[in-house]
Amino acid sequence: MALRIYTVIIDAQDPKRLAEFWSQALGYRIAYEEGADVAIEKPNDDRVPAILFQVVPERKVVKNRLHFDLAPDDQKAEVERLQKLGAKEVDIGQRDVTWVVMADPEGNEFCVLTAR
Template sequence: MAVSLYQLAVDAHDAKGLATFWARVLDWRLVYEDPEEVIIGADENALPGIVFLTVPEAKAGKNRLHIDLAPDDQAAEVERIIGLGARRVDVGQGDDVSWAVLADPEGNEFCVLRPKKSLLD
């Protein structure tokens, strides 16, 4: 039996707003939208995508699953993403880590890593 990753699902109070934020962060586009869900992807045929699902409740607690971003220039990307609506957050990571922890406009934590030389760094 074969399986592949199709998409990540993210609960959101404002699905379109959060999808738009993440599309800007990743330089992706909205590929599907209805009142209950908005899907973003590199294009209509690229996998995986991210689907933002409308839910009535706000986020509660620290995420158990989060996105890690690998930029060419960490400092520049952190500032660009903050300019899009993210904010720095402290999840107990300490001051001596090589990554920056941010939260999207609905409070979902994610990390911007230091630049990678290869996928195994």
Template sequence: MPSTWFCLAIHSPAPAKLADFWARALGYQIVFEGPQGEVAIAKDEFSHPGMVFAPLDEPRQGKSRLHIELNPDDQDAEVERLIGLGAHRVDIGQPEDAGWVVLADPDGNEFCVLAPWRHPLEPE
């Protein structure tokens, strides 16, 4: 039997602050705060996958090897909302006419906001 995806773990120098950003960005809630400063978010305490933010004392070095891609209904409005939450635009060499916008969260982790996309067989 294959594994079930439980969560995405992200180390951060400020896990509570980063958890708050991603909870607001995704419409999630904080479902756990641990004794070592770790914070977990998810749709609710029974849903997975979620995200866990754990303390890290050393700064990130180099480009992220993993990033999140968000698929909003309105790309421009979502980019502005996320910037209002604390994200900022970054240039990683993406083409000017790319169908995505690259942002970074408050810790500098890059993520993409895609142009709205639906699977051709997905009901409207």
């Protein structure tokens, strides 16, 4: 049986805002909008799952149980670029680590790794 992840769903209060942030962060494009929900996808690559931002009424209140690890060519430059897009560095209790923990505009944590 062949099985693959087709879409990753992220709950959001403002799906459009998060879709715009993540599409710019990852170099994805807006694939479609349905009601308040917005999906983004990597252009010309259907092997990579789409990301769907679905509207929910409640705010995020706890640390994510799933997050993205992003592998840039230049960690410092990428952190600065993501901050300009609206991300913030956050402290979730990490100690002396080589990655930078950040949060998107709605507080969803993700990590920016060292160059790989």
